[in-house]
Amino acid sequence: MTRFLGRLGGWCARHGRIVLALWVIAAAGLLGGSLVLGSPVSTDMTIPGTSAQRAHDLMRSGFGPGYAPGGTVQLVLYSERGPLTDEPRKEAVERTIDRLGDMPHVVKVETPYRRGGIASNLRIGVITVRMEGHDHAKLAETTQALSKAADPARAAGLEVVPADSSTPADKEIKTGPSEIIGVTCALVVLVFAFGTLAAALVPIFTALVSVATGLGVIGLLGHVVDVPKQAGIMATMIGLGVGIDYALFLLSRHRGLLASGVSVGESVRRTVASSGGAVVFAGGTVIIALSALMLGGFPLLRTLGWITGISVVTAVLTSITLVPALLGLLGHRINALKVPFLGRRPEASGWAGLGAWVARRPWRVLLGSVLVLAALAAPALALKLGPLDDGYGTQGSDARRSYELMEVGFGPGINGPLAVVAELPSRVADTDEPAPIVERITREIEAVDGVAHVAPAQVNDSGRSVLVQVVPEYAPSDARAAEVVRDVRAISVPGVTLHVGGEVAALADASDRMAERTPLVIAVVVLLSALLLLLAFRAPVIAVKAALMNLISLGAAFGALALVFSIGLGSGLVGMDAPASASYLETLFFTVPIESYTPLILFAVLFGLSMDYEVFLLTAVRQAYQRHGDNSRAVAEGLGTTGRVITSAALIMVAVFVAFIAYPDPLVKTFGVGLAVAVAVDATIIRGFLVPATMVLLGRLNWWCPAWLDRLLPNLSVEGHDDDPAPAPPAKELVRT
Known part of the structure; x- marks a missing residue:
């Protein structure tokens, strides 16, 4: 694979204009095609074999589509000036009902003046509209059209709020500001890391092309398969993070080789041959982890896993083709547009010094790291799983307002x-x-x-x-x-x-299915990821240890989720609004349940992303060990070589994930917090202290491999030492970028 990637990188560098043009045309064509033809999405929340699914099927077939999920829209009426039963207001409501009955796809309109349709205070009522033949994927648009038809009631002084009768899969997640914030923060980090604007723009441009291509493919796939609405936001979050990170690792290696006197063409070839192999394996672990969601037990997760993996595939492909093409086109101009006071070459590497410090006291570092990680993971014991209803929606939104009106008029259970x-x-x-x-x-x-x-x-x-x-x-x-x-x-x-x-029953079934399938998903992800590392490094101890280290970082992520959402310390800071009637103390500790399927998705994503940094660190340590055979020294040099690059990559990914916390959707906020904390902990405590300490203690066992296993494993040479016989440049040359 090393030789193949080296030849591929060299060819792309020599034909940079062709490669660049092909990627731009592909990205523009696919994304433009999805915009022109549309990007159909699915609201399929079916869970085959469950009681809730059987109930929904019977409702659809026995009582008509108007009684199935997504076939009903409710308009909540509120009269501040007097009872809804007063004649002027009643006439306005009846005119509204007549207009609703004339709307397309409406088969029945239930008046609020029926049994159970009006609250005991006579000021809150509900108009129920049942439909058939409409597009469930456009439920939000249909609801707004029906709400517009209620203008006669509004003219009479009534407040009319459309209730949100959608399932969790129906929630429309719009993109825009968070991506801009994330990319801007990533650019700032890259400028500080490289010291030149030209170098900083390469990963940004590559990631944008990668994300555009992936989103275009996902959008067009919606015409062939059911694509969940969450797929676009997941692909954007992960695609931006890994796309920038992969290009960053390649660019750091390339600039280090250029600084040591290697020609541009040879530097690109060596970069793709060595670091490109690490990118391929790192991307492979993310894809494996996401694909394991296919075992989650219902279509939403199954499709979400492999669809989101498309963004990782495009990130890997752009990294090993578009990045070398850009490096070949820019040549030594990669260091152009230098930023004053940034990018100066340090005399010594702080990360190399940290590696040496850890190597001298591995037991103390190991114990301290374990204690810190245990403290971070401890709040996870308080993790509260449950349905996330509209009572946790954005304050002032239609969903939140209708929820609160219904709760006041008919009791909390009316919303479920x-x-x-x-x-x-x-x-x-x-x-x-x-x-x-x-x-x-x-x-x-x-x-x-x-x-x-x-x-x-x-x-x-x-x-x-x-x-x-x-x-x-x-x-x-x-x-x-x-x-x-x-x-x-x-x-x-x-x-x-x-x-x-109903929604409560469906989510209860989903929770039960998750509890049943979670052990299987975890086992498949851990085993396949460990197997991939075994193929990459031919070291079974390293493979098993890496899988365990990733599980540790997950504990810290779930601890942060519990602290913010289940305990409520910081829920207000991430935009979760407590009810207006809440006391000051309740506002400070406003707890929010976490959807039952969220931990499983987070596990798959985080395990794959954590393995990225493990692959890059192990690659550097392995290269150093191949040169001189001193394990402790190799660990220190490997950390010194990759520490600053991994930290910069982690900062970028954390910035991207934190930017998504600004989304109004609570599910996206949950992912933003969990992913940001896990990546930050993984790139600092685990890769900076815990992994080096354990590798020093294990000594030569790190790279031990039984003879019989060594004969069975293919020689993939991910480190690139077979194709790069020249000594690697000094650590300080790489770290300065």
Whole structure:
């Protein structure tokens, strides 16, 4: 692979204009095509084989699309001046209902002046609009159009707020400001790292081309496969981070070789042959980790994993082709546009000194690192998983306002109603006398602890299914709501099969499926990543140790999530708004649940990203060890060679992830906090102290490999020593960039 990458890098450097033109055309064509043709996204939250999914299927087939998830839109009415039952306001509401009935795809409009449609204070009511034949992927646009049709009610002085009846997959996540902030911060870090504007712009340009290409591919794939809405934001976050980082590592190696007197063409060839191999393996670990989400148990995660991996593939491809093309075109002008007072060559490497310091006292460093990491991970014991309802939305948004109005008027459970669907036996349906058994089902549901209200049962035309709308006493994010779901499912009526649907039930099923599949996903990610490292370095001890180190960094990430969201220390700083009625203390410690599938996605992403830095550090240590065979010295030199580059790369990735915390969507905030903390801890405490200390203590065992295993493994030569016989430049030459 080293020779292949070297030849590829050399060819790209010699034909830079062709490579650059091809990438620009590909990025512009794919992204432009997705903009022109559209980027269809899927709101598929199906979880095959679950009770909630069966309930939703029966609702769709037995009662019409208007009763299925995404087939209903609610408009919440609030009258500040007087009761909704007063004649002028009632007439305005009725005119609104008539207008809604004339809207496309609307099959039924339920008036608020029905049983359960108006609050006891007579000031809050709900218009329920049922639709069929509309595009569920455009639920947000449909909701806004229906809200516009309610202008007669607004003219009468009523507040009309569309309720958010979408599933978590329906949430529209818009991009824009955070990407600009992240790229700007990355550019600042690169300028400080390289000292020249020309060098700093190469990783930025490469990453932007990579992300544009990846997003174009993902957008066009939406016409062929179901692409989750989260795929675009995930691809952008990860694509920007790894795209800039991979180019940074290559550029650092190249500038170091140029400083040692190597010609431009030879420097590019050696850079891609050695550091390019590390990039390929690092990208491979990220792709493996993301692909393991296919084992998560439901379509959203399965598709999200491999779709997001596209951004990593494009980042690797641009790094080993576009970067060498740009380096060949720029030549020695890579050092042009120098920034005053930056980029001066240091006389000694601080990271090399740190490596030597760690090598002299490995036991103390190991113990201190473990204690610090344990303290960072300790809050993870308080991690609170649960549904994230609209009560945690942005203050002043329609979703948050409608949630609060519904809660005041009808109780917290109205925001997470349950849909109980009973399948009746054929002997009952055929007699056309299902009334007794329907009444028993209703009584059994009413007797369940935590049930606040049970609507009149509806029997479908075939008489085979019964639909009962149930309002629990608890908000969707309350753990007790999931207990109500389990208690209703436990009801036993002879010959009747009960299924419970709704958002709370679906998320409870997703949580159970996650708990069931998480051990499998973790095992696959760890084993495959360790196997890839074994192929790269032919050292089983190194492979196993690297996997364990990555798991440690995950503990710190989950500890930070628990501290910010589950304990509430800092939730306000990341933009999570407490209710207006909350006390000062409740505002300071406003706790937010974390969606049950979030830890699994974070695990896959973080494990892959952490392995990136492990690969780059091990590559440098291995090269030093190949030269002189002194393990402790090799560890110190490897840390000195890569420390500043890894730190710069980590700062860039942290800046990108922190920028995404500004998104209003709580799920994106969760990812931003977790990813930023994990990368920061991984690049400092783990790669700067824990990994070097353990490698010094292990000594020659680091590179031990049984003879039989050595014969079986292919010689991939990721370090590039076979293709780069000349001694590597001194550590200080590389570190200065």
